[in-house]
Amino acid sequence: MAVFIQVLLSISHELMLFAAFAFVLGGTSDTAVDLIWAARATWRRGFIFKRFTRATAISLEPSVKPERLAVFIPAWDESTVIGAMLRHAIDALAPADCVIYVGVYPNDPATIAAVAAVASPRVRPVIGPRPGPTTKADCLNILWQQMQADDLVDGVRTKAVVLHDAEDVVHASEARVFDCLTDRFDLVQLPVVPLVDPASRWISGHYIDEFAVHHGKTIVAREWIGAGLPSAGVGCAFSRTMLDRIAQGRDGPFDAASLTEDYELGLRIRQLGGRGAFVRLPESPGGPLVCVRAHFPAELADAVVQKSRWIAGIALSGWDRLGWQGGFAESWMRLNDRRALFAAIVMLAAYGALATYAIATLLGAALGIESSLRSSWLFDILLLLCGVLLLWRLTLRGVLVTQLYGWREGLRSIPRSFFANVIDMMAARRAVEVYLKARRDGVVRWDKTRHAFPADPGTAR
Incomplete structure (x- = not known):
C-alpha cells in the first residue's frame, strides 16, 4: 500500500x-491584458474625460439623414420565444427606420406561425429554400439576399445590418x-449583458461572469x-459598404461553412x-448601459x-480557416482565443492532481503511512505564482461582475468559477467531436440550444 500511495503522489506531483507551469504562462498573458x-x-x-464630457447615446450626433437599418434574426425552432421578442423589438426600434428580417425554415411551421402572428409591416419573414437546420450563416445569407431585393423594390439603400x-x-x-x-465604423x-436567472445561479450564472x-x-x-x-453575433451592426465588399462573388457576406x-x-x-468599435455607452448621464x-x-x-x-468554431476550425495573419497584437489575441481547448486540458490535469493528492493523503492518514509531495524551489515558486495569479483573477472578476450586477453576484462569481471550469472541460471534449465530425462529413449544421425570453423585458436585469 505504501508503494501505491507513493505512485499516487508521484502522479499528483507531475x-x-x-x-x-501552464497556469503561469496563461496567467501572465491574462495579466498583460489586464495591464493594458x-x-x-x-x-x-x-x-480624455477631464477635457471632454463623457458621451451618451443621447449626446451622439445623428446622421444628417437617418437611413434604413436592417435587423437580421435567424430563427430555427424558436416558436416559444420569437413572438415576444419581435413585439418588444418593434416597440424598442419604433423611432428608427428599421426593417426586421426573420429567417425561418419550410420544415418549421411553428416558428413560421409565431412570426406571422406578430403581423407588423416592420417584420418581414423570409422562408429559406432548404429545410433546416442548415447553418446560422446560411440563414443570414438568405436574409441578405432578400434585403437586397427589397432595397430595389423600395428604392432605398440599407445603411447597415444589425444582428x-x-x-x-x-x-x-x-x-x-x-x-x-x-458612418465611421464598419463594425459596431x-x-x-446576460440576464440573471435565479433558478440557475451556477449554470446560467457563469455566463454573467464570463461576459463581464x-x-x-x-x-x-x-481594441486599444x-x-x-x-463580433458577438448579437447587438452588433455592420456597415453595408463593408458587407457588400465581403459578399462579392459569394452568396452573401456570412460564411455558411463556419461554426x-x-x-x-x-x-x-x-x-x-x-x-x-466596441461601444460601451450609457443611455443618458447616469442612465443604464446601452x-x-x-x-x-x-x-x-x-x-x-x-x-x-464556440470552442470548435474558434479554437479548432478558426485555426484552420483564419490562420495567424496580422502582426504581434493580432496573433497574441488569436492565441488567447484559441487556447480554450488547451486550458480545459490543463484544468483537468489540475483537478486530477488535487484528486490523487487527496486520495493519497487520506489513505496515508488511515493506514498511518507518511505521505507528502516532493518539493523543489521551482515547484514552490510555481505554486506561489499560481496562487497569486488565481487570487488576482478571481478578485478582478468579482469587481467587474459587481459593477454590473451588485456585490452579491460579485461574490457568487468566485465559487462559480468551479462550475465554469467543469462546463468548459465537458464542452472541450464535445468540441473535438463536433470538429472531427464536420471535417469528416464536410457538413456544418446549426448546433443550437433552447432559448427563453423574459416575461417583462422592460424590467429585465
Whole structure:
C-alpha cells in the first residue's frame, strides 16, 4: 500500500507541475491584458474625460439623414420565444427606420406561425429554400439576399445590418447608436449583458461572469492595441459598404461553412482594413448601459452544447480557416482565443492532481503511512505564482461582475468559477467531436440550444 500511495503522489506531483507551469504562462498573458485595460482606463480618466464630457447615446450626433437599418434574426425552432421578442423589438426600434428580417425554415411551421402572428409591416419573414437546420450563416445569407431585393423594390439603400438572436432583449437606444456610428465604423459592437436567472445561479450564472470579463475588459484592451474586433453575433451592426465588399462573388457576406461566422466576420473586417468599435455607452448621464440582454442556457447539457460550438468554431476550425495573419497584437489575441481547448486540458490535469493528492493523503492518514509531495524551489515558486495569479483573477472578476450586477453576484462569481471550469472541460471534449465530425462529413449544421425570453423585458436585469 505504501508503494501505491507513493505512485499516487508521484502522479499528483507531475500533474501539478504541468498545470502550474501552464497556469503561469496563461496567467501572465491574462495579466498583460489586464495591464493594458488598466492603462487605457487610467489614460481616459486622466486625460480624455477631464477635457471632454463623457458621451451618451443621447449626446451622439445623428446622421444628417437617418437611413434604413436592417435587423437580421435567424430563427430555427424558436416558436416559444420569437413572438415576444419581435413585439418588444418593434416597440424598442419604433423611432428608427428599421426593417426586421426573420429567417425561418419550410420544415418549421411553428416558428413560421409565431412570426406571422406578430403581423407588423416592420417584420418581414423570409422562408429559406432548404429545410433546416442548415447553418446560422446560411440563414443570414438568405436574409441578405432578400434585403437586397427589397432595397430595389423600395428604392432605398440599407445603411447597415444589425444582428440579433431570437431571445435578445433589444435596447431602445441601440438604433440611434448604430445609425450614428456606422458612418465611421464598419463594425459596431454593443456589450452583451446576460440576464440573471435565479433558478440557475451556477449554470446560467457563469455566463454573467464570463461576459463581464470579456466585454468589460478583454475586448476593450483588444481594441486599444489594434487587434481585430470579433463580433458577438448579437447587438452588433455592420456597415453595408463593408458587407457588400465581403459578399462579392459569394452568396452573401456570412460564411455558411463556419461554426462561428460572427467571430470570423469581425476579424475578416480587420484584415480588409476596416474599423471596428466596441461601444460601451450609457443611455443618458447616469442612465443604464446601452447593451443587449438575453437569457443564457440554464441547463448543463445546453451550456455544454453552446460552448462546444464556440470552442470548435474558434479554437479548432478558426485555426484552420483564419490562420495567424496580422502582426504581434493580432496573433497574441488569436492565441488567447484559441487556447480554450488547451486550458480545459490543463484544468483537468489540475483537478486530477488535487484528486490523487487527496486520495493519497487520506489513505496515508488511515493506514498511518507518511505521505507528502516532493518539493523543489521551482515547484514552490510555481505554486506561489499560481496562487497569486488565481487570487488576482478571481478578485478582478468579482469587481467587474459587481459593477454590473451588485456585490452579491460579485461574490457568487468566485465559487462559480468551479462550475465554469467543469462546463468548459465537458464542452472541450464535445468540441473535438463536433470538429472531427464536420471535417469528416464536410457538413456544418446549426448546433443550437433552447432559448427563453423574459416575461417583462422592460424590467429585465
